[in-house]
Amino acid sequence: MRLSTPNLQLNAQGKLRHFLTLEGLKHHHLMEILEVANTFIDPVTHQISKVPNLHGKTIMNLFFEPSTRTLTTFEIAEKRLSADVVNLNIATSSTKKGETLLDTLWNLQAMMADVFVVRHSESGAAHFIAKHVAPHVHVINAGDGQHAHPTQAMLDMFTIHKHKGDIFDLKVAIIGDIQHSRVVRSQIQALSILEAREIRVIGPKTLMPSHPQALGIHVYDNIEEGLEDVDVIINVRLQNERMKSALLPSEKEFFNLYGLTKQRLNYAKPDAIVMHPGPINRGVEIDSAVADGEQSVILEQVTYGIAVRMAVMTIIIENAKQLMAGSLSSALQEETP
Amino acid sequence: MRLAIENVRIIDPSQNLDKISNLYITRGRIFSISDTLPDGFNASQTLDGTGKWLLPGLIDLQARLAEPGSHYEGDIASETKAAVAGGITAICCPPDTRPVNDNQAVTELIQRRARQAATAFILPIGAITQNLEGKMLSNMAALKNAGCIALSQANQPIQNPLTLKNAMQYAASNDILLMLRCEDAALKNKGVAHSGVISSRLGLAEITASAETVALARDLILAEETGVRVHFSQISTAKSVEMIADAKKRGLPVTCDVAIHQLHLTEYDTLDFDSLFHVSPPLRRHEDKEALRLGVKMGTIDAIVSDHTPLDRDVKLLPFGESQPGISGLETLLPLTLKLVEEGVFDLNTAIRSLTTGPANILGIQNGSLTTGLFADFSVFEPEAYWTLSRSEMISQGDNSPFDGWEFNGQVELTYFQGRPVYRNNPI
Incomplete structure (x- = not known):
C-alpha cells in the first residue's frame, strides 16, 4: 500500500515537519504532543501562561472557509507562544483558479511566513499546500473538507487522557454524523494509533462512512447497544444540510433515535465522560441535562485546545531547529578529518 | 513512391x-x-x-484534441503529433469541444483542421443534444451527413430517460451509432472519488459504482426497446462488465470500451490527493481493475481507449476535488496496453485487436488493418x-x-x- 502522506509531513529524522493528518503517524508522535501540551498548563491554576517559544516567528492563519472558534484558539495559542500573527480570511471564490491560489501562497511565503495554519473546504487542501510551499514553511491543517482536523482530535485525546489516563483499553463511542466529519475521521485515527480497545460509531447508515472497515470501527444502528459499557462518549454536531439532502428526515427524529439523554447515558460506564467538539445543538444531538451534567467535559475541551495547538507549533519549530543543527554538526564533522 | x-x-x-x-x-x-x-x-x-x-495504425475511440477550444490545452496539430508518436493514426474526438460539436460548422472546422495537420485520420463525434445539455436533440442526421462517425454526450450523459429514449429512436431510424457514458448525475452528486476504502479514509466526496451501473441498466433497457446500436464508453466497474456480457449474450447490438488507465490504476493511487489521478469515471477498486482486464481478455470489452484529455497546468494545480478530471493519454495508450501483455494479463493479439479491429468494427470502418488496397x-x-x-x-x-x-x-x-x-x- 502506498503511504506517501507521512513522508510529506515528516522530516528526514522522522519528526513532524507539517501537521496535516494523524493517519500514518506513530504512537510517540501523538504522545509527544500530549506531553508538551501538558507543560503549558499550570497544575494549580489551570491557566496557560505566555512563553517565548515562537518569538520572532510569523504565523499566518489562512482561512479559506469561515471559522470563529478554531481561528480564535489558534490565534490565542500563537500569541501565547509570542509569535507574530497574521489572519487572512480568503474567500474561496477569489481562488477558484489554481494559479491564484498558488500565487497567493507564494506571495505570503515571500512575506517571511514561517507557518501557515490552513482551513479549506476541500479534502486534501492542506496536503496540496504543503506540497507547494518552500522547504522552510510549515503547514498546519486547521480542517480540510471532510478529511482531517488533527489539532481538534488531539485536544480531544488530551481531554480523554486527563480524565481517563492511558487511552489504551478504553471503549469509545462516537455518535452522529461520521461520514461528513473531518473531526471524527481524525479522532478515529488518533484513537486507533493510541490503541483504544474499541472504537464504536453510532448513527444511521446515511451518516456512516461507506467502508467503515477501512477505518477500523464498529458501526451500531442502535444507540443503547452502542453505548453499552463505554468509557468515553463523543457527540458530533448535526448539520442542517443533512436534512436538505435527504440523509435524515428531521432533527426531531434524529433526537428520538440518537439524541444523548440522561436515560441513555446510563448504558455507558458510570464514570463515562461526555465530549462534544462543538458547537452544540441542544435538543438535537444532546440533551441540555447531559451537556451541562456532571459527566460532561465539553468546556474543558476549549481550554485544552489552546495548549494542544501550542504544543504542535512548538514541536514543529523545534524539529526544524534540530534538523538544522543536525545538518550543521554533520557538515562540521565532515570538514574536520 | x-x-x-x-x-x-x-x-x-x-x-x-x-x-x-x-x-x-x-x-x-x-x-x-x-x-x-x-x-x-x-x-x-x-x-x-x-x-x-x-x-496497423491504431484507432483511439476517445481522445480530446482541444480544438476548437483553449489553445493552452493544445490543438489538432499538437495532439495528432502526440497520437502518431504513440502509433495512433485514427482518432475519434468527442463533442465536448468549445463550442460543442453539435452542428455541421464545428464538424467541418474539425475536419478542415485535421486535413491541414494531415498527420492522422480524425473522426469527429457529434453531440446528441444541443450544447450537450441533454434537452433538445441536435440535428443528428445532418451531423452524420457532415461526417460524424457517431454521436455522444461525452461526459455529460442525458439524465432524462424520455429524452434518451427519443434520441435512441431517432438514431435508430437514421442508423446512427450512439456512444454513451453511463453516469447517473444524482447518484454521482458532487463526488470526485470512488466510494471505497480510500474515500472513507480521506473524506473525498464519493461516487458509488451504482452511479454507473444504474445508468447502464437504464440504457440497456432502452437500447433493447428501441433497437439502437449503442457503444458504452469508458466503463469502470466489475458489475458493468457483467451486465454488458449478459446483454451481448442475449444478442443486443452493444459494444463497450475501457480507458487504459482503468486497467492499471485503482482507488489506492488517490491516497495522497494527487490531482493527476483525478479522472472521470473515478479510479475504482482492485477487483474492478481485475474484472476490466478479464473483460478485455474475454472479448466482452471490445476496445481500449486513451480518453486523452490534455489539460492546462492551472486546472490540475488545485486540491483534488477542485481540479479538472482527465489524463493526457495518447502517448501511453500503446505502451500501457503492451505492459499488460508483458504481465501476462492477455496476449499480444488481444492487445493489438483492442486497439485496431476492435474499434474499427464498432465504427464500421476499415482502418486498423494492413489489408491490400x-x-x-x-x-x-x-x-x-x-x-x-x-x-x-x-x-x-x-x-x-x-x-x-x-x-x-x-x-x-x-x-x-x-x-x-x-x-x-x-x-x-
Missing part, C-alpha cells in the same frame, strides 16, 4: 496475422504482405525491419527499446500524466499515415 519494409514481424489481427514477412506499399496504400518481392514491384525505398514489429497507416515498433516516461518530454500540449517515471519496454520508432512518414523517433 514504393516502399518495402523487409524481414519485420507483422502483427495484424484483422487478418489473423503474426509472422515475419515483408510489407510492400505503393501510392500510399498497402500493396501486399509477402515473403518474396511481388512481380513488378520496384522499391524506391527499402527499410530493414529485422527484430522489429509492424503494427487500404491506406498504409502503420507503425514500426522496436520491442527492445527501454524508456522512462517523463512529463517534461511529452509531445501533447497537456503533460497531465500520472505515469511519469513509469518504465516501458518497446517504443514506436516510425509511424506512417496514408503512406507518408509522420513520426520518426530513431531512423531504422
Whole structure:
C-alpha cells in the first residue's frame, strides 16, 4: 500500500515537519504532543501562561472557509507562544483558479511566513499546500473538507487522557454524523494509533462512512447497544444540510433515535465522560441535562485546545531547529578529518 | 513512391496475422504482405525491419484534441503529433469541444483542421443534444451527413430517460451509432472519488459504482426497446462488465470500451490527493481493475481507449476535488496496453485487436488493418527499446500524466499515415 502522506509531513529524522493528518503517524508522535501540551498548563491554576517559544516567528492563519472558534484558539495559542500573527480570511471564490491560489501562497511565503495554519473546504487542501510551499514553511491543517482536523482530535485525546489516563483499553463511542466529519475521521485515527480497545460509531447508515472497515470501527444502528459499557462518549454536531439532502428526515427524529439523554447515558460506564467538539445543538444531538451534567467535559475541551495547538507549533519549530543543527554538526564533522 | 519494409514481424489481427514477412506499399496504400518481392514491384525505398514489429495504425475511440477550444490545452496539430508518436493514426474526438460539436460548422472546422495537420485520420463525434445539455436533440442526421462517425454526450450523459429514449429512436431510424457514458448525475452528486476504502479514509466526496451501473441498466433497457446500436464508453466497474456480457449474450447490438488507465490504476493511487489521478469515471477498486482486464481478455470489452484529455497546468494545480478530471493519454495508450501483455494479463493479439479491429468494427470502418488496397497507416515498433516516461518530454500540449517515471519496454520508432512518414523517433 502506498503511504506517501507521512513522508510529506515528516522530516528526514522522522519528526513532524507539517501537521496535516494523524493517519500514518506513530504512537510517540501523538504522545509527544500530549506531553508538551501538558507543560503549558499550570497544575494549580489551570491557566496557560505566555512563553517565548515562537518569538520572532510569523504565523499566518489562512482561512479559506469561515471559522470563529478554531481561528480564535489558534490565534490565542500563537500569541501565547509570542509569535507574530497574521489572519487572512480568503474567500474561496477569489481562488477558484489554481494559479491564484498558488500565487497567493507564494506571495505570503515571500512575506517571511514561517507557518501557515490552513482551513479549506476541500479534502486534501492542506496536503496540496504543503506540497507547494518552500522547504522552510510549515503547514498546519486547521480542517480540510471532510478529511482531517488533527489539532481538534488531539485536544480531544488530551481531554480523554486527563480524565481517563492511558487511552489504551478504553471503549469509545462516537455518535452522529461520521461520514461528513473531518473531526471524527481524525479522532478515529488518533484513537486507533493510541490503541483504544474499541472504537464504536453510532448513527444511521446515511451518516456512516461507506467502508467503515477501512477505518477500523464498529458501526451500531442502535444507540443503547452502542453505548453499552463505554468509557468515553463523543457527540458530533448535526448539520442542517443533512436534512436538505435527504440523509435524515428531521432533527426531531434524529433526537428520538440518537439524541444523548440522561436515560441513555446510563448504558455507558458510570464514570463515562461526555465530549462534544462543538458547537452544540441542544435538543438535537444532546440533551441540555447531559451537556451541562456532571459527566460532561465539553468546556474543558476549549481550554485544552489552546495548549494542544501550542504544543504542535512548538514541536514543529523545534524539529526544524534540530534538523538544522543536525545538518550543521554533520557538515562540521565532515570538514574536520 | 514504393516502399518495402523487409524481414519485420507483422502483427495484424484483422487478418489473423503474426509472422515475419515483408510489407510492400505503393501510392500510399498497402500493396501486399509477402515473403518474396511481388512481380513488378520496384522499391524506391527499402527499410530493414529485422527484430522489429509492424503494427496497423491504431484507432483511439476517445481522445480530446482541444480544438476548437483553449489553445493552452493544445490543438489538432499538437495532439495528432502526440497520437502518431504513440502509433495512433485514427482518432475519434468527442463533442465536448468549445463550442460543442453539435452542428455541421464545428464538424467541418474539425475536419478542415485535421486535413491541414494531415498527420492522422480524425473522426469527429457529434453531440446528441444541443450544447450537450441533454434537452433538445441536435440535428443528428445532418451531423452524420457532415461526417460524424457517431454521436455522444461525452461526459455529460442525458439524465432524462424520455429524452434518451427519443434520441435512441431517432438514431435508430437514421442508423446512427450512439456512444454513451453511463453516469447517473444524482447518484454521482458532487463526488470526485470512488466510494471505497480510500474515500472513507480521506473524506473525498464519493461516487458509488451504482452511479454507473444504474445508468447502464437504464440504457440497456432502452437500447433493447428501441433497437439502437449503442457503444458504452469508458466503463469502470466489475458489475458493468457483467451486465454488458449478459446483454451481448442475449444478442443486443452493444459494444463497450475501457480507458487504459482503468486497467492499471485503482482507488489506492488517490491516497495522497494527487490531482493527476483525478479522472472521470473515478479510479475504482482492485477487483474492478481485475474484472476490466478479464473483460478485455474475454472479448466482452471490445476496445481500449486513451480518453486523452490534455489539460492546462492551472486546472490540475488545485486540491483534488477542485481540479479538472482527465489524463493526457495518447502517448501511453500503446505502451500501457503492451505492459499488460508483458504481465501476462492477455496476449499480444488481444492487445493489438483492442486497439485496431476492435474499434474499427464498432465504427464500421476499415482502418486498423494492413489489408491490400487500404491506406498504409502503420507503425514500426522496436520491442527492445527501454524508456522512462517523463512529463517534461511529452509531445501533447497537456503533460497531465500520472505515469511519469513509469518504465516501458518497446517504443514506436516510425509511424506512417496514408503512406507518408509522420513520426520518426530513431531512423531504422
